[in-house]
Amino acid sequence: MTELKTLRGKVWKLGHNVDTDLIIAARYLNRSEGEYLALHCLEDLIPNLPQKVQQGDILVAGKNFGCGSSREHAPLAIKYAGFSCIIAESYARIFYRNAINIGFPVITAPDAAKSIEGDSIAEVDPKTGKINDISQNITYQGEAFPPFMLEILSSGGFVPYIRKKVNGNA
Amino acid sequence: MGMTITEKILAAHANLQEVSAGELVNAKLDLVLANDITGPIAVKEFEKIGLEKVFDKERVVLIPDHFAPAKDIPSAQQCLDIKRFSQKQELTHYYEVGRNGIEHCFLPEQGLVLPGDIIIGADSHTCTYGGLGAFSTGVGSTDLAVGMAMGEIWFRVPETVKIILKGKPKNPWVTGKDYILAVIGKMGVDGAQYKAMEFTGDAISELSMDGRLTMTNMAIEAGAKNGIIEVDNKTIEYVQTRAKRPWKIYKSDYNAVYNDILEIDVTSLQPQVAFPHLPSNTHDVMDSTHIKIDQAVIGSCTNGRMEDLRVAAEIMKDKKVHSEVRVIVIPGTREIYLQAIKEGLVEIFIESGAVVSTPTCGPCLGGYMGVLAKGEKAISTTNRNFVGRMGHPESEVYLASPAVAAASAILGRIAAPEEVL
Numbered sequence: 001m002t003e004l005k006t007l008r009g010k011v012w013k014l015g016h017n018v019d020t021d022l023i024i025a026a027r028y029l030n031r032s033e034g035e036y037l038a039l040h041c042l043e044d045l046i047p048n049l050p051q052k053v054q055q056g057d058i059l060v061a062g063k064n065f066g067c068g069s070s071r072e073h074a075p076l077a078i079k080y081a082g083f084s085c086i087i088a089e090s091y092a093r094i095f096y097r098n099a100i101n102i103g104f105p106v107i108t109a110p111d112a113a114k115s116i117e118g119d120s121i122a123e124v125d126p127k128t129g130k131i132n133d134i135s136q137n138i139t140y141q142g143e144a145f146p147p148f149m150l151e152i153l154s155s156g157g158f159v160p161y162i163r164k165k166v167n168g169n170a
Numbered sequence: 171m172g173m174t175i176t177e178k179i180l181a182a183h184a185n186l187q188e189v190s191a192g193e194l195v196n197a198k199l200d201l202v203l204a205n206d207i208t209g210p211i212a213v214k215e216f217e218k219i220g221l222e223k224v225f226d227k228e229r230v231v232l233i234p235d236h237f238a239p240a241k242d243i244p245s246a247q248q249c250l251d252i253k254r255f256s257q258k259q260e261l262t263h264y265y266e267v268g269r270n271g272i273e274h275c276f277l278p279e280q281g282l283v284l285p286g287d288i289i290i291g292a293d294s295h296t297c298t299y300g301g302l303g304a305f306s307t308g309v310g311s312t313d314l315a316v317g318m319a320m321g322e323i324w325f326r327v328p329e330t331v332k333i334i335l336k337g338k339p340k341n342p343w344v345t346g347k348d349y350i351l352a353v354i355g356k357m358g359v360d361g362a363q364y365k366a367m368e369f370t371g372d373a374i375s376e377l378s379m380d381g382r383l384t385m386t387n388m389a390i391e392a393g394a395k396n397g398i399i400e401v402d403n404k405t406i407e408y409v410q411t412r413a414k415r416p417w418k419i420y421k422s423d424y425n426a427v428y429n430d431i432l433e434i435d436v437t438s439l440q441p442q443v444a445f446p447h448l449p450s451n452t453h454d455v456m457d458s459t460h461i462k463i464d465q466a467v468i469g470s471c472t473n474g475r476m477e478d479l480r481v482a483a484e485i486m487k488d489k490k491v492h493s494e495v496r497v498i499v500i501p502g503t504r505e506i507y508l509q510a511i512k513e514g515l516v517e518i519f520i521e522s523g524a525v526v527s528t529p530t531c532g533p534c535l536g537g538y539m540g541v542l543a544k545g546e547k548a549i550s551t552t553n554r555n556f557v558g559r560m561g562h563p564e565s566e567v568y569l570a571s572p573a574v575a576a577a578s579a580i581l582g583r584i585a586a587p588e589e590v591l
């Protein structure tokens with residue numbers, strides 16, 4: 001297990017109901033490598049976004065983020081585009097599970113998601129759900145992950161977590 | 171305390187006497203499913219786990235249907251990836267193009283999913299099988315990989331919303347599609363987030379199995395984890411000739427706990443049309459007749475079943491498709507395709523000027539066989555109308571029933587069936 005580090009980056013602000021077709025359109029689903037999907041991440045919403053993202057940047061979104069398809073390509077595209085985590089008012093169920101399963105932190109924090117502004121700098125502690133809006137100097141308490149989800153995240157995803165169980169604690 | 175159908179199925183598969191909403195359980199799986207888009211990632215992740223074999227080679231179903239018959243070289247590779255895996259694992263239920271169909275039409279038809287089952291599928295519309303009284307839900311590829319390996323997976327027991335549909339629609343063209351669009355219009359696209367939607371009431375009892383499957387198919391469009399309908403004589407009749415393994419009926423207790431109860435009287439419901447870009451953006455068809463269309467699609471896991479094709483053919487018989495419209499009809503499975511040929515429906519469609527395709531998801535997700543250009547508008551019997559869903563981000567999709575799609579195909583604009591017949 002690796003220690004989950006505090007994440008820090010510039011905020012990209014999105015609205016409600018950002019669906020999986022917007023995150024990664026089906027026209028790119030004939031491939032599944034994260035690096036390829038990242039090139040088209042959110043492109044119908046913010047053209048050329050992947051060129052503009054700095055490693056560690058943070059997506060802040062409204063309600064029902066990731067609604068629609070079960071495509072794991074969606075969190076993969078976001079992760080490989082360089083984002084370090086998402087803060088949203090709420091998530092669609094499958095997207096949420098998929099993100100945790102690939103070891104990508106998705107924090108539920110309605111207050112923070114509403115108040116944090118685009119282009120500001122934020123800091124997130126995935127262990128506790130604490131969010132620090134550095135630009136406005138306000139802290140928020142997002143929902144903390146239950147212990148087993150934290151374990152999945154710090155194992156680097158559901159498959160490494162299961163692999164440990166299957167092969168003993170190797 | 172009483173339990174809902176969903177809670178009872180989860181409890182039974184988790185070896186527990188009782189479960190209640192919010193609890194985390196590990197449940198045994200009766201079937202796991204993936205397709206040519208989600209399957210390749212699931213296969214890769216499965217191989218990382220380090221187990222030789224899937225938990226049960228009779229309970230893993232892999233179906234190439236999204237970009238199959240392959241639309242390009244990368245898609246062909248994805249289809250090949252799942253085919254190779256099926257061969258290596260000696261899976262009983264891999265179905266090649268020509269012997270399959272759109273997964274959510276095909277599995278119930280073949281008796282692969284049964285009442286009382288727990289099914290996970292790496293496809294969000296896996297919730298369809300709730301129409302048979304099963305607990306079934308969409309997951310991603312990693313969950314599927316773990317499901318294939320272990321034969322069980324964790325669930326949070328969902329709260330249940332009871333949706334009671336009562337009355338008999340006065341408008342004879344109102345179908346299960348209109349019911350579910352009306353429900354989503356009322357609840358919103360996150361109105362049932364993380365929850366189970368249990369559909370009940372006399373309007374549901376009256377509904378055909380095809381109509382019920384259309385409704386549970388779209389539970390995900392309200393954000394639900396699963397949609398479910400109690401088994402009745404219609405379900406039993408549908409299942410008993412198809413099932414090849416035992417199955418079980420669960421019913422909600424009279425004192426089951428519901429998170430919310432929504433009652434809708436369908437007596438004066440009109441055919442519904444969901445405008446871009448959300449399935450909840452619903453309007454009566456008569457308020458939508460000003461919208462000109464470039465394409466009509468009749469098919470998909472929502473409305474590609476026999477009853478859907480029959481209604482469309484009834485409306486299109488001896489009429490010509492509007493000169494400016496492309497119409498694409500896609501039977502959901504090989505069996506449906508064959509039956510449509512036998513009943514003369516395919517001839518009606520082609521005579522009228524429509525294209526009839528082999529079963530595939532194709533245009534539903536903007537894959538191929540009917541992708542929209544910039545600015546084009548389509549009426550479609552599918553389930554999603556998100557930005558760019560069927561092609562260019564500036565194209566538009568209007569969701570409706572097969573009856574409305576067929577009438578619109580004839581008039582070149584969104585139309586009510588009675589305007590044509």
Ligand code: SF4
Binds near residue numbers: 236295530531
């Ligand atoms: S028909 Fe459309 S919604 Fe149904 S499984 Fe295929 S792509 Fe998904």
